[in-house]
Amino acid sequence: MLEQLVKRRYWWFVLSLVMILPGLYFLLLHPLITTGQPRFGLRPSIDFSGGALWEVRFAERAPGELGSSEVGAAFAAAGFDNAQVQMSQVDLDGTPIVTALVRTRPLNEQTPLQDRQAVEAALNEQIGAAAIERLESVGPTVSQESTRSAVLAVVGASLMILLYLTWAFRKAPHPVRYGMCAIISMVHDVVIIIGVAAIFSTFNPRFEVDALFLTALLTILSFSVHDTIVVFDRVRENLLARQPDQEFGDLVNHSIVQTLPRSINTQMTTFFTLTALLFFGGETIQNFVLILLIGLIVGTYSSIFNAAQILVVWEHREWKNWFGRGRRDHEKPATV
């Protein structure tokens, strides 16, 4: 099976497509179908949309006894209409404590303290002793700037990596290809992750795209390139010692197989640390770690099954055959 890694490349490309399409559906089509407006199926956090996030603990109420509508009513009484409330509970020294995560409009710029006090008063009066454990408020200007910086960061990082890879592979034939292929497989990972985020946004009300999600995305991006480089490095090395009769596809396949133990072992160790973080690292960073975990798996997949294969496609210029004679015909030279 291992010698099929390159030969079956179009199978893997189709598999990637199968992983990408559901995400794209929930990112682009699902919001269009359900709301009738073209928009992205991602739930932006207050970092990007502006607004306030409150985490309130109710020490006097038993879990299950307090409904989200009751909390929402208290916020409305304090001047925060349309508050979105999610109830959950945390264990504090064995006692379950009711917690509410509430999303509202941002605090008033001039009188934030009064806003907070109004909510505190309303909660205490209508529900009972309430402690605001966390309160984040982001104004609209900042959130717009954040969105802009976010896009800049992703594009900037990609460009820098492309430049570096072109330089690092300058001794291999066609150095730009390595950079481009690394970027293509990186874009593949990013698209899958954004798709996953869209699916999460649709089905999990607690998931949202925040500054941390972006951090995770950029980390995945760099780890994906990291994995791809290890494979490409082997390709480069084998190319320099290439036998005249060795087929390029075979050489690439050989390189992938040679780096396989390393790819899997690295994946395993990172998998362990992230899983530990996922289960014990606390609720605040759970989404962050989950996205990182999925991203690392996808990144390893694409470095084994996609990146180097694209290199082969490029070497053979196979796209010339895509719409002409069909796939079957051109695959032959790679296998003979």
Added chain:
Amino acid sequence: MRSREIISILGIVIIAALALWINLAPNQMALGRDVSFRLGLDLQGGIQVLLRANDPDVDREQMEIARGVIERRVNALGVGETVVQVAGNDRLIVELPGVDGPEQAVETLRGTGRLEFIDSQGQYLPPGAVIRTTGSPNPALPEGIEEIQSLDDLGPVFESITDGADLDTSAVQPAFSQGGVAGSRPAVSFAFTGESAQRLAAFTARNVGQPMCIVLDNVVISCPQINAALRDGSGVIEVNDVNDRDNILNQLKYGALPVPLVVETSRSVTATLGQESVESSVIAGSIGLSLVAIYMIAFYRFPGLLATLALALYVLMSFALYRLIPITLTLPGIAGFVLSIGLAVDANVLIFSRLREEYRRGRDIHSALEFGFEESWSAIRDSSVSTLITSIVLFIFGNSFGVSIIQGFALTLGLGILLSLFTAVVVTRTFLRLSTPIFRDDRAWIFGIDRTKPAVAPSTAEAI
């Protein structure tokens, strides 16, 4: 054993000892500085706010003055590790870790500053003392002073003679007082308008020769003696030297903020929530590290053990650097650190895989080792640089965000990469080289390598 290895191992031992010493330093002091962990707002509780000048034409100088004013007020709160810095053209970032009632604290910060002249009942109040006035009877209590636990401990409520709103700041000018007992002295001229001017005139007329205290934000600035009645509400404050004059001038003129500030963004977390996060990340970090160690030893045997040792050194050095630089640890920062453990291991995995491969190809252990290092270096280098690029981009981007959490992540990740390069290239290599003398072909299993099995990766060309 060559002398190069001896020097390396000596260096490693010295670095390890240094790191250990910094981590275990008594009273958290080492190399003449405080080396306790700095915890971010999300871990120790507190508030971060982004204040924006509510005036589109604000200039750099005004922002600097506003920063100075806010900084003085922050210092008056008496909390440690505070941050006040100008961000962009019209914003100030203020971070107050570990304060209770964080929103209240911020409210005092961005207040316009209350300048009052008070009737001190004939006393010369010490400058810097926090007092209650009729204009502002409930000031924030100064922290860290044992005798002051409640408002009552601050003493009586002094009567305010003037209201800061009535001060004509354009009339606040440096001046020299003529005559007087001490001759010509530096002074600051000021003028009040409206009701405050009338009250000031009446009060000074009654109390010539008595002190009158100038109070800014409930803190006594100075208590000059009234030399003559201030009939039109204007006068001069005589001071001892030019420094004092500049201080008072600034306080009077700018004690009120040069621009009104609004709270654009605020993030506050209570200390309880932060404490829970610290506990959970410590648990997660230890479990993750143990799993990695077990896996590495099970898979790579003796080299795995050496890698675990190198990893322990890596953790030790990271902590020492976090304390020394210092780096403020946030929750994402800890995640970045835990992630960097994976990277640190990766460099070792690359080397060991290569070592196994070369050994199976029939090389003896020494040359397999050297080849393993040499051939894996380019992969380690290129992958580290690309991750470094990302962390730099994240750092810059995190800065424009005005959010320190992302920078914390980028910083620990970037530092982790640099350190892991050191542990992989220097530490693991030295350990392995030093341990080759104990290697024998019949004990190859200790090294997790085995020549009897064929290489994992037969070339596909041969296989077909």
